[in-house]
Amino acid sequence: MLTFILRRLASGIVLIAVISFLAFVLLYMAGGDIARRILGENATAETVAKKAESLGLDRPLLVQYWEWLTSALTGDLGRSFFTGELVSVSVSGRLAVTLSIVIGATLVSAILSVVLGVLAARRGGAVDGTIQFLSLIGFAIPGFLIALGLVLVFAINLGWFKATGYIPITTSVGGWLSSVTLPIVALSIGAIATVAQQVRGSVIDAMSRDYVRTLRSRGLGSTSVVYKHVLRNAGGPALAVLAVQFIGLLGGAVIIEQVFAIPGMGQLTVKSTTLGDIPVVMGLVIVFAIIVIVVNLLIDLAQASLNPKVRLS
Structure with missing residues (x-):
């Protein structure tokens, strides 16, 4: 188990390095004249050139990436080109907002998907x-x-x-619930539809296995068989789909936060990408990549705990 975790973490570090390099290259190519954008159209060419030099934008791409990478390894993600705020502060301040919505939507999706999927598999018909x-x-x-x-x-x-808007849970629990309920519901519906179908199919498949007939022949009730044995075996595929949905919900939060005017990572992503604020966008890329890697690792461990026959490899 420890070897598996270390191997996955090592591959995750390599993946983050590759993703960060590709993101940096794309931002560099599509960024345009960032210094001009910061100073405005009325700025002189000389002023723009000095601004680009002060930001390091006049240096070769690989030099810029290497400097960013060495700083990032020490925990310094730089400062925003436009506000001067530390990227770590900008991202961390919004991360909790987005995760509260995405995790809430994931929990709602997981619970309702299991209920609906099992109900559809057991009742059938109408x-x-x-x-x-x-x-x-x-x-x-x-x-x-x-x-x-x-x-x-x-x-x-x-x-x-x-x-619209967002109220931190530290300010008011009731206000927080009021501000996140509709975004969570909006994010959950599509995920419930997908995961419920997976649960339904997995439960139907598991209920046709020989061990289920054996358990029923021993006098176990249908409810006990389904919730103690069938779901344990059907949970693996459903967890895999739920992990994909969690990642999808992170992307969906970008749109949902715009609709509800929630100051989360989605709002920051849209704004920073539009401006070409490379340090902030790179910070967001790294955070999203880490979240995806951690979620996938947790899902693998959960699948192994649900079904000991699953060998982590």
């Missing part, structure tokens, strides 16, 4: 057909349309939740 139909609708409708519909109905018309 129940199964209805759940599959609703899943198809949830999968087909874009997340931003769902978000807009939720705002219109539950925030504007009914006034049950906040339409």
